[in-house]
Amino acid sequence: MNAGASRTRPIRCDAQSGRVVVLDQRRLPHETVFRTLATAAEAVAAIRTLTVRGAPLIGVTGAWGVFLAARQAVAGPAGRRELEEAAAALAAARPTAVNLRRAVGRTLKAALAAESPAERARRAAAEAAAIEAEEIEACRRIGVHGLPLLEALAAGRRGAPVNVLTHCNAGRLACVEHGTATAPLYAAHQAGIALHVWVDETRPLNQGARLTAWELAEAGIPHTLIPDNAAGHLMQRGRVDLVIVGTDRTTAAGDVANKIGTYLKALAARDNGVPFYVALPASSLDGSLADGIADIPIEERDPEEVRWVEGWDGRGTARVRICPEKTPAANFAFDVTPARLITGLITDRGLCRPDPEAIRRLFPDEAGGAGAPGAPC
Amino acid sequence: MNAGASRTRPIRCDAQSGRVVVLDQRRLPHETVFRTLATAAEAVAAIRTLTVRGAPLIGVTGAWGVFLAARQAVAGPAGRRELEEAAAALAAARPTAVNLRRAVGRTLKAALAAESPAERARRAAAEAAAIEAEEIEACRRIGVHGLPLLEALAAGRRGAPVNVLTHCNAGRLACVEHGTATAPLYAAHQAGIALHVWVDETRPLNQGARLTAWELAEAGIPHTLIPDNAAGHLMQRGRVDLVIVGTDRTTAAGDVANKIGTYLKALAARDNGVPFYVALPASSLDGSLADGIADIPIEERDPEEVRWVEGWDGRGTARVRICPEKTPAANFAFDVTPARLITGLITDRGLCRPDPEAIRRLFPDEAGGAGAPGAPC
Numbered sequence: 011m012n013a014g015a016s017r018t019r020p021i022r023c024d025a026q027s028g029r030v031v032v033l034d035q036r037r038l039p040h041e042t043v044f045r046t047l048a049t050a051a052e053a054v055a056a057i058r059t060l061t062v063r064g065a066p067l068i069g070v071t072g073a074w075g076v077f078l079a080a081r082q083a084v085a086g087p088a089g090r091r092e093l094e095e096a097a098a099a100l101a102a103a104r105p106t107a108v109n110l111r112r113a114v115g116r117t118l119k120a121a122l123a124a125e126s127p128a129e130r131a132r133r134a135a136a137e138a139a140a141i142e143a144e145e146i147e148a149c150r151r152i153g154v155h156g157l158p159l160l161e162a163l164a165a166g167r168r169g170a171p172v173n174v175l176t177h178c179n180a181g182r183l184a185c186v187e188h189g190t191a192t193a194p195l196y197a198a199h200q201a202g203i204a205l206h207v208w209v210d211e212t213r214p215l216n217q218g219a220r221l222t223a224w225e226l227a228e229a230g231i232p233h234t235l236i237p238d239n240a241a242g243h244l245m246q247r248g249r250v251d252l253v254i255v256g257t258d259r260t261t262a263a264g265d266v267a268n269k270i271g272t273y274l275k276a277l278a279a280r281d282n283g284v285p286f287y288v289a290l291p292a293s294s295l296d297g298s299l300a301d302g303i304a305d306i307p308i309e310e311r312d313p314e315e316v317r318w319v320e321g322w323d324g325r326g327t328a329r330v331r332i333c334p335e336k337t338p339a340a341n342f343a344f345d346v347t348p349a350r351l352i353t354g355l356i357t358d359r360g361l362c363r364p365d366p367e368a369i370r371r372l373f374p375d376e377a378g379g380a381g382a383p384g385a386p387c
Numbered sequence: 388m389n390a391g392a393s394r395t396r397p398i399r400c401d402a403q404s405g406r407v408v409v410l411d412q413r414r415l416p417h418e419t420v421f422r423t424l425a426t427a428a429e430a431v432a433a434i435r436t437l438t439v440r441g442a443p444l445i446g447v448t449g450a451w452g453v454f455l456a457a458r459q460a461v462a463g464p465a466g467r468r469e470l471e472e473a474a475a476a477l478a479a480a481r482p483t484a485v486n487l488r489r490a491v492g493r494t495l496k497a498a499l500a501a502e503s504p505a506e507r508a509r510r511a512a513a514e515a516a517a518i519e520a521e522e523i524e525a526c527r528r529i530g531v532h533g534l535p536l537l538e539a540l541a542a543g544r545r546g547a548p549v550n551v552l553t554h555c556n557a558g559r560l561a562c563v564e565h566g567t568a569t570a571p572l573y574a575a576h577q578a579g580i581a582l583h584v585w586v587d588e589t590r591p592l593n594q595g596a597r598l599t600a601w602e603l604a605e606a607g608i609p610h611t612l613i614p615d616n617a618a619g620h621l622m623q624r625g626r627v628d629l630v631i632v633g634t635d636r637t638t639a640a641g642d643v644a645n646k647i648g649t650y651l652k653a654l655a656a657r658d659n660g661v662p663f664y665v666a667l668p669a670s671s672l673d674g675s676l677a678d679g680i681a682d683i684p685i686e687e688r689d690p691e692e693v694r695w696v697e698g699w700d701g702r703g704t705a706r707v708r709i710c711p712e713k714t715p716a717a718n719f720a721f722d723v724t725p726a727r728l729i730t731g732l733i734t735d736r737g738l739c740r741p742d743p744e745a746i747r748r749l750f751p752d753e754a755g756g757a758g759a760p761g762a763p764c
Contacts, residue, residue: 039711208717211693211709213590213614219710227711235716237590237693239615239648243722246650246680271616273623277654303623316588316614319696321707330698330705332588333596334416334604339612345620 050079064184069109073138107258148291148358149188156194178269180256264349264364265302427456441561446486450515525668525735526565533571555646557633641726641741642679
């Protein structure tokens with residue numbers, strides 16, 4: 011079986027029954043729980059609460075959310091308004107990843123091209139399924155284009171593992187299959203290249219410790235969990251050969267928004283001459299923005315996510331407060347890594363330098379504000 | 388009351404009864420528990436388990452540990468051997484902070500200058516008390532020398548707070564009073580300067596979330612807890628005016644070993660033009676080492692500290708596992724920040740550029756391997 015393909019697939023939709031089933035990623039790795047989303051509002055809640063997370067996956071979930079809305083909407087102009095409102099709520103469920111509003115906009119546009127409720131739902135389902143299939147294929151191609159980087163590092167090592175560091179989870183759980191940052195790893199593992207992955211735990215929500223560690227174990231790729239603080243030390247001692255991360259939104263200039271802390275790892279990589287790559291499908295590129303730091307909206311989440319840590323207490327899922335009762339906290343979900351710190355982008359169309367010229371050449375269709383809802387993808 | 392002086396003092400010794408009482412910092416902030424150390428072995432355990440932690444405090448605890456050993460040792464050469472063995476165990480309890488082996492060596496030397504067990508114990512107690520008093524005074528002076536930095540930043544702000552970021556706990560809990568990194572903050576707070584402190588949680592053991600947040604709340608200094616990942620984002624957005632951290636060992640060239648993750652914050656500070664200062668007493672300077680990255684031993688601790696997080700579950704102290712059951716983890720306790728990333732050292736003798744020349748001028752007595760056990764401090 012392909013190591014990057016789903017064993018436990020994070021989303022499945024049955025267009026016939028109109029039910030979208032998602033894996034509840036808040037409960038991983040301790041429990042495997044599936045949730046059925048029956049309405050667009052439930053899809054909004056699933057995205058907002060991180061039941062589903064990861065830029066490509068929340069895009070796909072948003073698209074299926076439009077389908078759920080279309081199934082319930084009435085006919086005519088009233089139904090159009092209903093659908094538009096549901097789509098706006100879906101697109102606004104989280105602000106940073108461009109995939110969400112793009113996939114929602116695209117599915118809404120497809121649905122509204124028809125008039126009858128049944129046909130709108132049918133077209134929304136077809137568009138959501140197309141987006142899902144495109145994301146899977148884009149991730150597969152990221153693997154194809156990233157593999158040579160790992161092959162080059164593995165050459166002459168006589169089987170000693172290539173040490174890769176990754177942050178957060180840009181794995182198949184964040185996508186549908188293969189993942190973005192993990193796609194080259196799964197491809198390399200399949201090609202027989204010895205790998206070892208340093209997994210940043212990724213506070214505050216520990217997507218590395220919970221999800222990436224789980225995914226890599228399932229795929230049989232050796233890995234070691236480290237605190238987010240450890241990356242600089244490891245790079246300083248020559249113990250990281252390559253960093254690969256994902257992205258929630260990448261600008262036309264190659265600035266990369268990704269999980270909070272990515273920027274610190276990029277700084278450490280530059281200071282130690284370690285190549286730092288960002289893996290992304292076209293759906294995470296926002297050609298409408300030039301300056302990532304000024305323009306990408308950074309989500310601020312509930313400070314309780316910082317003050318409390320969830321985990322397994324031996325009997326079940328539990329949470330503990332790690333600070334005094336009244337300590338205030340801040341919870342910025344993403345940061346922006348400037349293009350100047352990035353060695354290259356591993357895209358579904360090939361490797362790309364993180365500069366406006368190279369990005370425009372590889373993605374001419376993304377140049378003019380493709381991030382706007384409803385704009386062609 | 389002086390904000391930096393102990394309300395809950397982390398160590399107290401009654402030389403008369405021969406009992407050393409320490410605040411169990413593993414239980415903070417949720418519970419205030421004191422432990423009595425009656426033997427040198429118990430002092431070793433307290434240092435190793437982080438019941439006491441922080442470079443100056445483990446030095447002081449080590450010194451009192453020699454006193455505990457001296458109280459139990461027999462007379463003559465056999466007693467000398469006993470005492471030397473106890474001191475060796477104390478000095479080896481943790482490898483990175485130079486304060487420990489220096490304070491232990493110094494107390495051992497004082498004790499061994501006498502022959503009778505009673506006199507050895509008396510001299511050890513006097514030396515340990517002197518080291519403790521010196522550490523308190525050094526921290527107070529760090530506050531005096533660091534205050535002008537905060538005054539300069541506060542000038543012209545019309546009361547808007549100066550935003551300081553700190554990592555781990557280099558507060559009075561890490562010392563005896565005042566703290567190192569916190570001493571200038573307490574001095575500024577007393578001087579009426581408005582401050583706001585960004586408190587890195589400091590995974591894996593959350594000394595920031597648990598101890599620094601607790602200390603700052605007790606002193607009435609506004610602060611906000613952030614994940615270790617957030618520092619770069621905040622600096623990029625101009626929300627940090629100054630970074631001050633402590634150190635476990637600083638070389639003759641100004642390379643600084645401190646809690647894992649310090650190096651990443653220093654990189655972010657440099658990338659954003661934020662001044663990055665390290666506060667240290669002479670006791671943390673190791674003139675015998677030049678190259679911090681090559682020469683400072685970095686402690687590796689139990690991976691279980693990474694895999695599990697302790698906190699308060701509403702009823703008591705509890706712990707949760709944050710990763711799959713079999714995920715391997717690595718736990719490097721410190722990293723080294725090269726001198727080139729450091730704006731200045733705030734020492735008990737004044738501000739100092741982090742270069743060999745400036746350090747030698749300010750600390751001529753530390754130039755020749757002062758870190759060796761028994762060498763003069």
